[in-house]
Amino acid sequence: MSLIVQKFGGSSVADAEKLLHIAHITKAAYDAGNDVIVVVSAQGDTTDRLIDRSRELTASPSPRELDALLTAGEQISAALAAMALQTLGVPAVSLSAWQLPIRSDGVHGDAKIERIGKERVKTELAKRRVVVVAGFQGVDGAGDATTLGRGGSDYSAVALAAAFGAEKCLIYTDVDGVYTTDPRVCPTARRLDRVSYEDMYALSRAGAQVLHDKCVALAQEKGVEPEVRSCEADSVGTRVVPDGGCQGVTGVTRRESEGDAYAAVTLVGAALPSLEIEKTAILALVAAGVAVHGVDAGERTLTLYVERGQSRKAVRAAHDAVI
Numbered sequence: 001m002s003l004i005v006q007k008f009g010g011s012s013v014a015d016a017e018k019l020l021h022i023a024h025i026t027k028a029a030y031d032a033g034n035d036v037i038v039v040v041s042a043q044g045d046t047t048d049r050l051i052d053r054s055r056e057l058t059a060s061p062s063p064r065e066l067d068a069l070l071t072a073g074e075q076i077s078a079a080l081a082a083m084a085l086q087t088l089g090v091p092a093v094s095l096s097a098w099q100l101p102i103r104s105d106g107v108h109g110d111a112k113i114e115r116i117g118k119e120r121v122k123t124e125l126a127k128r129r130v131v132v133v134a135g136f137q138g139v140d141g142a143g144d145a146t147t148l149g150r151g152g153s154d155y156s157a158v159a160l161a162a163a164f165g166a167e168k169c170l171i172y173t174d175v176d177g178v179y180t181t182d183p184r185v186c187p188t189a190r191r192l193d194r195v196s197y198e199d200m201y202a203l204s205r206a207g208a209q210v211l212h213d214k215c216v217a218l219a220q221e222k223g224v225e226p227e228v229r230s231c232e233a234d235s236v237g238t239r240v241v242p243d244g245g246c247q248g249v250t251g252v253t254r255r256e257s258e259g260d261a262y263a264a265v266t267l268v269g270a271a272l273p274s275l276e277i278e279k280t281a282i283l284a285l286v287a288a289g290v291a292v293h294g295v296d297a298g299e300r301t302l303t304l305y306v307e308r309g310q311s312r313k314a315v316r317a318a319h320d321a322v323i
Contacts, residue, residue, distance in 0.1 A: 002167040003125075004029050007039040007135065007157035009173050012231055013077045014044040016084075021231060022172070023084035026130060030090055035125045037160055039135040040081050041153040042073025063108035064144055067137075071097070071145045074134035074153070082132045092130040095120065097137040097145070102156070104138025104146045111138050111146035113155070113218075116163040133160065151212020154226075158215050162222035169219075169226045170237075171211065176230045177238035178203075178210050180323050181252040186316045191236070192251075196244030199251070199268050202300050206266035207255030216240065247271060252319045254311045262293055263311035265318055266303045273297035277322055284321030290314045 006029070008022050022038075029036050050069050054061040061069075078094035085092035097104075100120055104111035124131045135153025138146045148155050154171055161169035175183065176191060178200065183189040195203075197220035204213040210228055219226050219240060229237030244250065249269035256263045271277060281304060282292050290313055294305035306314045 001033050001035060003035045003037070003164055005037045005039065005157050005161040005164075005166045005169045007153055007169075007171045008041070008081070008231070009153065010041040010044050010046070010077075011174055012172055013040050013081060016080075018231075019080055019084040020087070023081065023088050023090070025172070025231060026085060027088050027090050030130055036130045037121065037125075037164065037166070038081060038130060038132045039153055039157040039160065040074060040077040040132060041135050042070075043077050043080075046073040046076070067108045067147045068145050070147050071134070071137040074136050078132045078134040082130075085130055085132070090130055091128060092132055093124050094132045094134070095124075096134045098139040098143070100133070102133075102138045102159070104140055104148070106140040106142065106144070106146065108146055110149035111140070113138055113148070113159045116159060118163065121164065149212075149214065151215055154212055154215040155218060158219045158222070158224050158226060161224045161226075162218070166224075169224050171226050171228045172231050173210060173228055174230065175210065175228075176232065176235050177228050178208075178240075178251075180250070181315055181319045182254075185254075185312050186252075186319050188316075188320055192238050192244070192246075193236075194239050194241050194244045195250060196246070196270075197240060197242060198300060199244055199246070199270070200240050202266075202268040203251050203253050206253045206264070206268060206301065206303070208251070208253040211240070249277065249322045252315055252323065254315050256308055256311060261308065262305040263308045263314075264303050264305055265311060265314045266301055267318060267322060268301055270300060272300050272302050274302070278302055280321050281318045284317045285314050288313055288317035290317060 082092040082094040135156040179189040229235040296303040
């Protein structure tokens, strides 16, 4: 019997139909004899709507009260996911951070997990129940709710996988794994079977939305190998591992910050920095009619600055030139 951690994002739990769909995924793992811990995010745009509710009252809400408000979203998802599993005949129990507990520091809005209590989860698993944990949240030394920042539910899943020695940590998302670039932007993007911790961390820092950098850093520290996949039955996914096997350029991503005139298009891979690859990428952008306004080379990265309106074209040109 193995322990599996499954994490489902907000779009995967957005409504009753999707909740039942993920419940079937969990049921298959459970029926195969595995112990299962499920981590869920808030439904759809719940977090944004809760933030908007707070701003109806004040432009500067108390960080403590804002965290108390936002953690409600994940608690709702956890309870509904447990109900969906029970509807399929799978014993399940939902738990919030304070019930495990998931102890964090007191940095509201971007807390760090310090330790995870195991007894409650072990008790529930021993009863052959699926444990559904509210992601994105912790509880500090004063007993106050904290949130773990952007990508916090992925962070929760990796932390739980590490704490309980899970055989698998499956991160279910909108895409079928990690791609060489955003397939919605570049039709020639291809899915990677494996990607190294270093490259995944660099891609996340440069704007890739698949996994948060804090989650990747924890996975590397604890030796957890997350697997990113979609909820579709034929999903193959991508494993984040110590050695991804790519010695060239692994991927291209972009970051656009509000108010900035330029977007950052970043190449990531073991071959960088490289003057030859830099020249190839710049020439490809120029040939595509994209002006390069700046270049920044770093460890495993090359960033080209282009006008915001041309970032998608720049990604496609750079990707097809170097990958």
